[in-house]
Amino acid sequence: MNKISIKLGLLFLAFILVIEAGLFFYLYNGLANTRISEELEGLRLRGNSHRDVLEKHHDPATLSHVALMESEAETDVIIANEKGEIIRTSAPLLKGAKEAVEQWKGSSLAYQGEIMQGDWKSQPYIATASPIKVNKQSYGTVYMFKDTKDIQEMIARLQHHFYVVGAISVVFSIITIFALSKFITIPLIRMKQATQKLSQGDFSVRLGAHSRDELGQLGTSIQTLANELQRLKQERNEFLSSISHELQTPLTYLKGYADVAKRQSNSEDERNKYLNIIQEEAQRLSQLLKDLFQLAQLDQHTFLIQKQKIELYTYLKNIVEHFDLALKEKDIRLDFNCPKGIEFNIDPERFQQVVVNLLDNALKYSDDETEISLSVEKLPKRVNIVFKDQGIGIPSTDLPYVFDKLYRVEKSRSRKSGGHGLGLSIVKEIVEAHGGKVTIESKLGQGTTVKISLREDV
Ligand SMILES: Nc1ncnc2c1ncn2[C@@H]1O[C@H](COP(=O)(O)OP(=O)(O)OP(=O)(O)O)[C@@H](O)[C@H]1O
Ligand SMILES: [Mg+2]
Incomplete structure (x- = not known):
């Protein structure tokens, strides 16, 4: 959970999922509503065309013909007279259709047809009504019915498609996002390892080629830091070995001349000569230490x-x-x-x-x-x-x-x-x-x- 690739990935994923969910919801609603309006519109137009025929030929033969046509189709028809009484129906007829027509008796209807039942989700049918008029005189109404089972099935199929596509796109998003965030975080992880190595005193860090973005610049800075530390380490080692060599020589002299000065066989003059050399050597040594101390101070910018x-x-x-x-x-x-x-x-x-x-x-x-x-x-x-x-x-x-x-x-x-x-x-x-x-x-x-x-x- 502490990995940056996982954090980045989860963050991206959350964003993408919200966006995807919004888009899918919008698309699904749009498609479903269009399909349902098409169904309702189709039913209304079918009712209108029956009505047009009946207006031209208002006779029992045409009535029977219309009823017969609808008996063979997915849709049902009920034809009522001007008083609202049912005069012809297709067979078989959807359950509750007749009762509905009874109820709708007397309602005022627009000539281009009305949607009487549009609730496809909870009702067993959708229905439209087209009034028959001859010479502006009401002659009755053509009621069209359609079973909502088909619509519900169609919507269920649509939903199913959306679920499948949604699931596939989520899986692909997860894979892509995690691959991408891994790809983005690889340089970061390398830098983390590099700085860890640096902190353990291993300055032989190689970060490879860098891009020109912020991550690349950071990589270059770390590389420069590592090189500089490496150089300082080497310089310090060289300096220390030079120092110990530098100190070794006068100390050898001091010891040598002290040994010689100690000899009993020395004359007073000889002894003084050796002691003078020892004094000079000691002075030089003290000067060296003074210089070194001054340099160390200068180096650390302490003064x-x-x-x-x-x-x-x-x-x-x-x-x-x-x-x-x-x-x-x-x-x-x-x-x-x-x-x-x-x-x-x-x-x-x-x-x-x-x-x-x-x-x-x-x-x-x-x-x-x-x-x-x-x-x-x-x-x-x-x-x-x-x-x-x-x-x-x-x-x-x-x-x-x-x-x-x-x-x-x-x-x-x-x-x-x-x-x-x-x-x-x-x-x-x-x-x-x-x-x-x-x-x-x-x-x-x-x-x-x-x-x-x-x-x-x-
Ligand atoms: N004016 C100069 N003419 C010729 N060689 C020089 C001159 N100045 C410096 N050098 C050379 O450069 C070296 C470094 O000089 P630097 O002053 O740092 O050290 P040093 O004189 O040897 O010792 P220190 O100054 O610590 O007593 C000297 O050892 C000498 O070889
Ligand atoms: Mg000098």
């Missing part, structure tokens, strides 16, 4: 971007100054190029991370004595911030993946440069949380350009 109006020149200059020492160490010149007085809505704390990460990359992946530039360009309703370096560049095959979490071009270089491949993912998340876009261009051996494009809030 809000709190924008304020910021004057970009002062803001960026302040961040850039923190890099002075590092720049000097590598003898890299930074060309800072920002018009003063541009005010823009950003979250200063989060956006600082973006600038730091990008400058850090530019610095880390550039050789000594090269140049880095940071330029800001104000456009109508937007602002572009461009970081450019003359560093080692990124191979075009790696370029599409540098924003992925934990992605590094040269995995082995990470120990030297200290990166975990999270910097650019964080940049992307924060810029997108600001409603902006970040793009990267790079030529191997020539340098890299990262462009951030922010839209002004409306």
Whole structure:
């Protein structure tokens, strides 16, 4: 009973049955009434034609002829004189016919004939009366009778036909409706099974081709959802395995250096050296966890971007100054190029991370004595911030993946440069949380350009 095909089917069936019943009732009544009026009309006309003959030849021979004709027919006749007395009847005569004529004596009759008894259901006969008139003078009446048994039988046959046809059409309706509702609900049932599979964690759902109606659209949405969940699941697994690998390496170092540092044979200097390495490693590990935690927060959208109006020149200059020492160490010149007085809505704390990460990359992946530039360009309703370096560049095959979490071009270089491949993912998340876009261009051996494009809030 809980199946949608049954519910739909029953609903359709109820509608169809009501409509069918109404139509059949209308048709049956129409047919039955027509047939009965035809019978009555026929009887009246037959009476009229006898009357016409009798008007022309009002003699005993014609009377007998009429009575004889009706004795052979299904109909009966009673001829009364102008006083209403019966002068001739056909034989055999229907029971009660004479008594009826006695009763009708004296009633005024239209010349075209009257229906004296039309009740075919409960009376044994139907009857008509046609007055005989010669020179406007009444000469008597022709009464015609017909047994209602034939009519009742005819109507019973008609009813029987209707019952048979009705039953057949109901059976066909039931079959068609249930087949149709099954057909309509098949996609729904498939979707139900698909979502059940999804809820059990099985994302390998295939819903097949979809029609363009609402059901088809729903199917497409479920398929998209399944694909997305499948992708997320895969991404999560890959991410987890990268993370465990990423954590494994520093921990192995920590353990190794701790073992070495513990040796009694170590000199003070050696021990300090190992302890320093352990400290550095621990710091890197803590930085990694911090970055991961930030990414997790960004992913879940659990923190809000709190924008304020910021004057970009002062803001960026302040961040850039923190890099002075590092720049000097590598003898890299930074060309800072920002018009003063541009005010823009950003979250200063989060956006600082973006600038730091990008400058850090530019610095880390550039050789000594090269140049880095940071330029800001104000456009109508937007602002572009461009970081450019003359560093080692990124191979075009790696370029599409540098924003992925934990992605590094040269995995082995990470120990030297200290990166975990999270910097650019964080940049992307924060810029997108600001409603902006970040793009990267790079030529191997020539340098890299990262462009951030922010839209002004409306
Ligand atoms: N300016 C750049 N020049 C050359 N390669 C770059 C540059 N910026 C990023 N890359 C490459 O892209 C990779 C990903 O960069 P990302 O900033 O995400 O990670 P990372 O710098 O390795 O580590 P982290 O930023 O987490 O300390 C880097 O490992 C590096 O190979
Ligand atoms: Mg980086």
